[in-house]
Amino acid sequence: MRAYIYDNSDLDQREPHDSGVNATLDELKAIGVLYWKFDGPDALQQINDLAVERKYKNRDEITVSPDSLGAVYEEKVKSFFTEHLHEDEEIRYIQDGTGYFDVRDKNDTWIRIAMGKGDMIILPAGMYHRFTTDSKNYLKAMRLFKEDPLWTPINRPLADDNTHRSSYLSTFNITA
Ligand code: KMT
Ligand code: NI
Numbered sequence: 001m002r003a004y005i006y007d008n009s010d011l012d013q014r015e016p017h018d019s020g021v022n023a024t025l026d027e028l029k030a031i032g033v034l035y036w037k038f039d040g041p042d043a044l045q046q047i048n049d050l051a052v053e054r055k056y057k058n059r060d061e062i063t064v065s066p067d068s069l070g071a072v073y074e075e076k077v078k079s080f081f082t083e084h085l086h087e088d089e090e091i092r093y094i095q096d097g098t099g100y101f102d103v104r105d106k107n108d109t110w111i112r113i114a115m116g117k118g119d120m121i122i123l124p125a126g127m128y129h130r131f132t133t134d135s136k137n138y139l140k141a142m143r144l145f146k147e148d149p150l151w152t153p154i155n156r157p158l159a160d161d162n163t164h165r166s167s168y169l170s171t172f173n174i175t176a
Contacts, residue, residue: 001035001037001113001114001115001116001119001121002022002113002114003022003023003024003025003027003028003111003112003113003114004018004019004020004021004022004023004111004112004114005019005021005022005023005109005110005111005112006019006102006109006110006111006112007019008110012135013077013081013132014077014132014133014134014135014137015134015135016112016114016134017112018112023105023111027105027111028103028111028113030106030172031103031104031105031106031127031172031174032123032124032127032168032171032172033103033113033121033122033123033124033127034121034122035113035119035120035121035122036050036119036120037118037119037120038093038118038119038120039117039118043118046120047093047120047142047144050120051144054091054122055146056091056144056145056146057145057146057147058144058145058146058147058148058149059142059143059144059145060142060143060149061095061140061141061142061143062140062141062143063138063139063140064076064077064080064097064099064133064138064139064140064141065097065133065137065138065139066137067138073137077132077133079153080130080131080132081130081131081132082130082153082155083104083128083129083130083155083156084128084129084130084153084154084155084156084159085125085126085127085128085129085153085154085156085159085162085164085165085168086125086150086151086152086153086154086164087125087126087150087152087154087162087164088125088145088146088150088151089122089123089124089125089146090121090122090123090129090151091120091121091122091123091143091144091145092115092120092121092141092142092143092144093119093120093141093142093144094115094116094117094118094119094120094139094140094141095117095140095141095142096117096138096139096140097116097117097133097136097138097139097140098114098115098116098117098133098134098136098138098139099115099131099132099133099134099139099141100112100113100114100115100131100132100133100134101113101115101121101123101129101130101131102129102130102131102132103123103127103128103129104127104128104129106172106174114134115139124168124171124172125164125167125168126159126162126164126165126166126167126168126169127168128156128159
């Protein structure tokens with residue numbers, strides 16, 4: 001995992017868009033993003049422990065690639081990259097491949113989080129974000145959730161008035 005300020009160039013979303021300015025784990029934590037590296041022989045146990053602690057009862061797996069999604073791959077990648085939020089946490093464990101999660105910081109600047117195998121991330125409910133594969137076009141992830149999956153994306157600005165958005169902003173003292 002590496003997090004950095006996204007350069008807003010017009011290049012394809014799958015390019016790195018690396019401004020060269022890193023973002024720290026503390027900066028991510030301050031906006032509610034939690035991160036762990038779970039790899040090695042205990043990885044599954046570490047995932048299971050976190051799931052118990054945070055009451056994630058269910059999980060599934062998704063492969064984002066042209067092979068697995070066929071004709072709808074490009075369309076899917078475009079829709080994942082539309083800025084949105086969810087009414088529940090977005091919990092992702094990368095099992096294989098690579099991809100980018102972009103999140104908005106306190107100043108509404110994009111921070112790009114480059115994820116690879118063994119990376120586990122939680123984005124809080126109500127946080128605006130987006131996702132894309134990189135130029136390798138392959139990512140396999142475990143998605144965890146509390147009860148039923150609540151990962152319907154609510155796009156910006158439609159979600160601006162959502163109660164989960166308001167509680168996110170007040171929890172993390174964000175006024176932007
Ligand atoms: C989301 O809601 O942004 C996603 O689920 C992204 C794809 S999961 C690798
Ligand atoms: Ni999302």
